[in-house]
Amino acid sequence: MPLPLDLQILNALAALLLLLSFAMLSQRRIVTLVNLLAFQGALLCAATLLLAWRTGENHLYLSALLTLTLKVVFLPWLLHRLIRRLGVYWDTEPVLNIPGTMLIALLIVVFSFGLAQPISELASTATRNAIGIAVAVILLAFLTMITRRKAMSQVVGFLSMENGLFFGAMSATYGMPMIVELGVALDVLVAMLVLGVFFFQIREQFDSLDLHHLESLKEEE
Amino acid sequence: MNALDWVTQLMEVVAALAAAPLLVGWVNCCRAWLQNRTAPSVLLPYRGIRKLFHKDAVIAEGASPLFRIAPYIVFGAMVTAAMVIPSMGTRLPFTTAADAIALVGLFATARVFLSLAAMDVGTAFGSLGARREMMVGFLAEPALLIVIFVASLISSTTSLPAIAEALATRTLGVYPSLAFTAVAFMMVLLAENARIPVDNPATHLELTMIHEAMLLEYSARHLALMEWAAALKLFNYTCIGFALFIPWGTSTGDAPLALVAAIPVLGLKLLVAGAVLAVVETVSAKLRVFRAPEFLATAFMLAMLGLLVHVLLGA
């Protein structure tokens, strides 16, 4: 049963988004990680524009513009600046080796897809099949945060989670109310600035951004 | 099964035998051009095979009869595989006897005999190569099977010509599951045919060899058969890729004219495929051997992802 062309492209964009999450899981170079994040933002922007054109909802155009400025231009630029100033270019070995991480990621994807199948029946949008992919992207971003050692990669994971949330909202209900979206965007921005300050503090204290140094902060029994 | 089908079958085998070394020569030419070297003649592999046939076979003292039989079995398996793959037409009588899973089984047979022959001589290089070849194989084979599985889920059959026909007649559109599996298939092709980034086909360093290590002890007509079989393997994999992802242009058994027209279409596809392969090889660096399982695990995961996306999105 062939879908109309724009829906096919939306499905393709969703699948590409999932692929990017997998790619982020296996990347060791932090610069590439940030570039992948920017690419994810670009895909989201494209998907929002396509959806806006298809449904004619005007607030989606605004949303796309916001995504473009924030996620494709500003945040990656900020992150790249941080990377240059902190001098972290490579991540150390992740907590679990890469094939093991991929395996867990695959199981998470199966879980999300299975979870999303009954939810998709309830939603009424054209992109309801992509809800499973949105859930998967969120969970995979969470996994990225868990399996990384360097603080920078964890921040990228956090931002990717927000991307997944945005995509999920879009595919389920054609976007969140504008207030919510602006609020979330502001939150993310503020979090980024605060985290940037924190990175410098951590580096001053421990001479490295490897987060397992933070474990020494716990009380000895 | 009319006469045209048998003619198609025969023509495919002949084309495979004749064109496989040409494909290898073309890829080498493209690589040379991309590396800013003067390319050797495109017909060089033919001359190499012919030269090898004339030589005396030098066999190691400890080799058993298995060593001498293996080249024939490997060559036979590759030619039989060429009979199953719809490179020119989709009405092939032999495919009622062997479907896509049997095709993967044929590749596995060739790989097993190649490894056993390498272990037969009893040197360090042979057994090391055998171990590495089996390591690449045991991850590449499931990835290939999953790719075929996805294609057979879409076309509800595991017979490769039927898959090709079903995919060719589908409405044109964007199919993410096929996109994922296409990337996975490309990675499997690179791994199984000993191409960069998994293995360097032109290397002379024994410690980095995977495929070459198994040909190390062979000479003369045995080596000629093995080299021809390797070229046939590349040809077969490329044609499987065409059948799954670029299936248009093959004859469907109605008209002899379609069969004749399929030949230049195949030639064009092979030209482009060879060039793409050369570009991929030139752009990538060879992975460390220990990273090869990660490469193949990624291919496997991509294929699985394609499967899941197909089940979820129905595309």
Place this chain on the structure above:
Amino acid sequence: MTTGLSSPLAICLALLAAWGVVGLAGMLRPASLRFAGRTLFPLGALCGAALAVVAGLNIAAPPEQIVLLIGLPDLPLHMRLDALSSVFLVLLGATSTGISIFSAGYFRRGQGTLPGLLCLEYHLFLASMGFVLLADDAYGFMLAWETMALSSYFLVTTQHRIPEIRSAGFLYLLIAHVGAISILLAFGVLQGGTWHFTFDSMRTAEMEPAWATAAFLLALFGFGAKAGLVPLHVWLPEAHPAAPSPVSALMSGVMLKTAVYGMLRVTFDLIGTPAWWWGLILLMVGLLTALYGVVYAAAQTDMKRLLAYSSIENIGILFTGMGLAVVYFGVGMPVPGTVALVAVLYHALNHAFMKSLLFLGTGAVLHATGERNLGRLGGLIHRMPWTAWLTLVGALAIAGLPPLNGFVSEWLLLQSFLLAHEVPKPFVNMLLPLGAAVLVLAAALAGYVMVKFFGVIFLGQPREARLKDAHDAGRTERIGLIWLAAGCVLLGLLPTRVLPTLSLVPEQLGLSVGTMATSSWWRLVPLPDRGASYSPMIFLLAVAAVIAITVLAVHYFYHQRIRRSAPWDCGFVRLDARMQDTAEGFGQPIRHIFQPFFTLERELPTPFDAAPRYRVTIGDPLWRALYLPLGRVVQRGADSLAWLQQGRIASYLLYSFVTLLTLLALML
């Protein structure tokens, strides 16, 4: 339900009794090797062949029942011969023929057990397995099951003077009995309130779903312990290497299949309508077992342990297929369910032949060289050509290469997985293709394992000097090997003959409506509307024709000169046989990739060692995580009850007195 003397069931029972007689005859002249070897074992083989023929001819016939008046007064033994039993009897008979012929030439003096006693235990083992397959009530089943366990225990501990073998036997007996208790409990639940323990009453008993599930899980635990499912598999890699090779072959080839038979009988016959989600449990356990087994097999350095782990893998595959069949039948898709079930039966038959062949091959190698360690073998294809080439057939078959039999059952199972995405349950239609991926991975790894097995033992240079004195298998041993290899080849080339007969089993169990569609005598088409077909004979013909044409062409156009010379040594003149890849080395990529599965202990040499040594010990994490703590708990519990053993007669009399009082109170 004929019970005449010439009925197939009576003939089968007579043949089983004949096995018993042959066994007892061994005790007439217990120390005579010639008598046991020349007369008794071939007689046993003959009985086995006859059993296979009778059962094979009877698969299509309706079920037959008999009541034997042996046993306790109110508990006679019920026996039943139906399609499922017949299939497994064919397996038992055909495989044991080959193994018995091999054993006739195999058993040597000085094993620690007299040959006559060995003959008794062996044939009792065979007879008890036959009785398990024919039993139609819980009492008879358990009687035969226990006899099977005990006789195999004595066979495993044939060389009982060696302590490791004794402890392996103990572990085997322990887990066998834990499983037997579970099976007994399962039967207890299955009787469903009628308190009749015949299978007929269990078939018709109505059970609530909760009780049915309880029975299923108990049966899974019990039969899984015997079959070697993870985590109850720990006895397999100990017992199989400890036993003599024909016994290992019998255990791996036939005894594990009786556990599969038991599971099939309980799930599809006694419970009748399995719930679909039980299939998921079976599937997951099966896939875990398959992957676990094959990964461990790749890391082994003892050839019989390698084969034992490979058996674990194949049992996993069998349970995976069973799980798939249960899922399909449970959601109402009988066509792929039939294909899956037939694939399970076929794979059981195939594996019996393949694994027995491999174990017998290792037996011949063990006799010739005295070595089980892969690090001390090599190059045996020159000294033992018959053994080598016949073992190659078995190795290629297990690796799943066409046109041999391993490929056909794998192909069928994959074909039935193809319809998995149509299952109407949300998670399941995605988990099943994932399961197919794991199955395919296990199958590919099996190829790896077999290349390692065959390559390290038979190919290359001999790693020890005394391997040059190895002799090939004797005449009777060769006949046994040829029988099994021929079975592998024939089962691979003629599935179109075997599969329609096998598909009578689901039909008789009431699960499917028609026999599996097969297009013609040369072509196998399991799912007719799918267009996939496989014809092993045409396949073999094509490959053989291509190879023949190539050979002829090369011979015709070019010369055939050969020179012998030293192998390529890259300029290093002192290459010797110990520089070949070892078994550990060959398994290293698998150990590296699948690291979470193992517990590795490594002893690395330092540059300052005078005699540098590298040792790696691979442990089973389940042993440390599950069994040792359990053992400690049991030990503590036993210790805390030790106070009951007072040692004084007065307290023992007191116990009897208290029991008597309690019983009187309960009675009245």
